[in-house]
Amino acid sequence: MVILADAKQNIQNEKIKEEDEEEEVKTWEELGLDPRLISALNKNGIDKPTPIQISGIPLILEGKDVVARAKTGSGKTYAYLLPLLQKLFSDTGASKKTAPSAMILVPTRELCQQACSYYISLCGYEVLSLIAACKVQLKVVQVTSSMVGKDLRAALAGPPDILVSTPACISTCLQSDALKTNSIQESLQLLVLDEADLLLSYGYEDDLKALTPHIPRRCQCLLMSATSSADVEKLKKLVLHSPVILTLSEVGDVKDEMIPKNVQQFWISCSTRDKQLYMLSLLKLELVQKKILIFVNTIDMGFRLKLFLEQFGIKTAVLNAELPQNSRLHILEEFNAGLFDYLIATDDSQMKEKEKANDDAQVTSKKSKRHPKPKLDSEFGVVRGIDFKNVYTVINFEMPLNAAGYVHRIGRTGRAYNTGASVSLVSEDEMEVFEEIKATLGEEEDDSKGSSNFIAPFPLLTKNAVESLRYRAEDVAKSVTKIAVRESRAQDLRNEILNSEKLKAHFESNPRDLGTEFYTSRRSIVTESLNLYFSFYLAEISVYCIFVLLIVGMFAKSSDLLKHDKELSRKPAPAHLRAVPEYLQDPTTQEASKIVKMARAAMGKTPSKRRPASKGKSRKSKDPLKAHSAEGAKRFGKRKGKEMGGDKKKKRTKADE
Ligand SMILES: Nc1ncnc2c1ncn2[C@@H]1O[C@H](COP(=O)(O)OP(=O)(O)OP(=O)(O)O)[C@@H](O)[C@H]1O
Numbered sequence: 342m343v344i345l346a347d348a349k350q351n352i353q354n355e356k357i358k359e360e361d362e363e364e365e366v367k368t369w370e371e372l373g374l375d376p377r378l379i380s381a382l383n384k385n386g387i388d389k390p391t392p393i394q395i396s397g398i399p400l401i402l403e404g405k406d407v408v409a410r411a412k413t414g415s416g417k418t419y420a421y422l423l424p425l426l427q428k429l430f431s432d433t434g435a436s437k438k439t440a441p442s443a444m445i446l447v448p449t450r451e452l453c454q455q456a457c458s459y460y461i462s463l464c465g466y467e468v469l470s471l472i473a474a475c476k477v478q479l480k481v482v483q484v485t486s487s488m489v490g491k492d493l494r495a496a497l498a499g500p501p502d503i504l505v506s507t508p509a510c511i512s513t514c515l516q517s518d519a520l521k522t523n524s525i526q527e528s529l530q531l532l533v534l535d536e537a538d539l540l541l542s543y544g545y546e547d548d549l550k551a552l553t554p555h556i557p558r559r560c561q562c563l564l565m566s567a568t569s570s571a572d573v574e575k576l577k578k579l580v581l582h583s584p585v586i587l588t589l590s591e592v593g594d595v596k597d598e599m600i601p602k603n604v605q606q607f608w609i610s611c612s613t614r615d616k617q618l619y620m621l622s623l624l625k626l627e628l629v630q631k632k633i634l635i636f637v638n639t640i641d642m643g644f645r646l647k648l649f650l651e652q653f654g655i656k657t658a659v660l661n662a663e664l665p666q667n668s669r670l671h672i673l674e675e676f677n678a679g680l681f682d683y684l685i686a687t688d689d690s691q692m693k694e695k696e697k698a699n700d701d702a703q704v705t706s707k708k709s710k711r712h713p714k715p716k717l718d719s720e721f722g723v724v725r726g727i728d729f730k731n732v733y734t735v736i737n738f739e740m741p742l743n744a745a746g747y748v749h750r751i752g753r754t755g756r757a758y759n760t761g762a763s764v765s766l767v768s769e770d771e772m773e774v775f776e777e778i779k780a781t782l783g784e785e786e787d788d789s790k791g792s793s794n795f796i797a798p799f800p801l802l803t804k805n806a807v808e809s810l811r812y813r814a815e816d817v818a819k820s821v822t823k824i825a826v827r828e829s830r831a832q833d834l835r836n837e838i839l840n841s842e843k844l845k846a847h848f849e850s851n852p853r854d855l856g857t858e859f860y861t862s863r864r865s866i867v868t869e870s871l872n873l874y875f876s877f878y879l880a881e882i883s884v885y886c887i888f889v890l891l892i893v894g895m896f897a898k899s900s901d902l903l904k905h906d907k908e909l910s911r912k913p914a915p916a917h918l919r920a921v922p923e924y925l926q927d928p929t930t931q932e933a934s935k936i937v938k939m940a941r942a943a944m945g946k947t948p949s950k951r952r953p954a955s956k957g958k959s960r961k962s963k964d965p966l967k968a969h970s971a972e973g974a975k976r977f978g979k980r981k982g983k984e985m986g987g988d989k990k991k992k993r994t995k996a997d998e
Pocket of ligand 1: 414727
């Protein structure tokens, strides 16, 4: 049993991993990974481990408690999931379990879904040979707080081998006895706290404190995080025993680089009023590459921006906490699949504070009692940890509240071997937080050091180009009234609820509640309709494949119903606003735009996993943001485009305390 006092004692004894020399071990084999897992990884096109995987996997396989801190997109999920699976493969299953062998706790439902899909994508390939070779039958279940008692009990019956959930849901399961405390003590071998820097800020402290007394002393605990914070320290003391601390940084850095090297950061200074104008200029003049993820701080701002852009023929979807969960996951899936290019996301961490203030105000307002606001999902979260696929550009239309928020937002691009860019629109009011962000990143003005922490002024947009669009932008902005925003938000919600209903209709023969996360992706819908709860057994796989084909067919027909970037404006977009006429175009920006298009076309040939350039040269020459400056004054980014896990990259791990 782990109690707080023990944890405090242990923390003094914790071991620290120091690896200043270049890491020798580079292949999956050398990390001691099971050949069947290696083969599954290779089939997924993942042939080399990343630095955090190189350092973390052997330690986890040895049975050590590990605290791992590494940049966003650095591959932390596989760093814990692969050794976890390997341990469960070799678990002979001689003893009869009464609770899950492993628990993965994450802050949001979206991350529950993601952790399960990582498992599926990994095991989907290899499950047949795994079963054939070693009779592995791993059952993975995700449960969240929205599930009612009987569903929770059904999901936990068995019991599953791996349980993916939020701390709040585990707490509910403990209270309702769906999870028995003595069973946890008997069965739990591995506990993972993923996105640990967020767990406490999402208000899960009490839930975790309710769980820790029941974690057996022998249970191996892993804590994964992108940033270090007081919250991570607190969790470490609460849950881990003598952990090894891994902090990944790169050789030669004066300070840890928090932003991946393959992401270029830019900023534009503009007034709050001009933000829509600048946004229009970036998108309409095609100065940023798709796919594009745009962050705003409130749902209303998301819809305001959507309506504004719509008038210029730019279609977007708005991902936010008030949408039904089915829709949210479907939006993520469609965006990841490349079905639309522009996604506006409300940053949940900013939302929580603002909406809470609004909700408090509602209590006293009679008017708002008559029109209560839709309930926001407290387990919603897309900014942190979600693996958006192939997002090239992240735009901060509104700045986050702090530097940690910035790091997580920018981390949605430049994931794995991809390159990316970010553009922050910074108003006078946001200068303070912008300065704080720069200070936290340890921005290095000296370009020659190639620091990825440097945020450069955006080089491709001239004043003339912006001013030429001002009249049109201001005219349209005026037409997007508060009422229009409110109506479009309500309309979108109605559409999405209807979508959810239509999804339900497809599966009405299914006895289970379609509101749960099992129905939220094509793959999971199929899984649930077979009542598998992510169990993979030989006989079921073939049926699974047939169902996938059927469901894909059904979705193809209903694809229009399920479109998330539908126009919401009452007035259709006027034809004359769709294109920028020749006389409004600024030649310098036009030139920049051409280069961006050329670069995109070149990159389009290698859409998903771009391998690191062997010498870094060719990518740089293709990169318009490095090669071109609209103002002609400065060249940015002498970085060599080193990429995560690239051959040339040196790394070290060091103590973080
Ligand atoms: N060894 C590898 N080679 C290539 N791609 C990888 C490798 N490991 C992971 N990836 C891919 O990198 C992407 C990012 O991985 P992951 O989501 O684990 O990052 P993360 O460190 O958890 O990021 P965050 O802190 O934002 O949650 C995923 O698409 C994953 O499939």
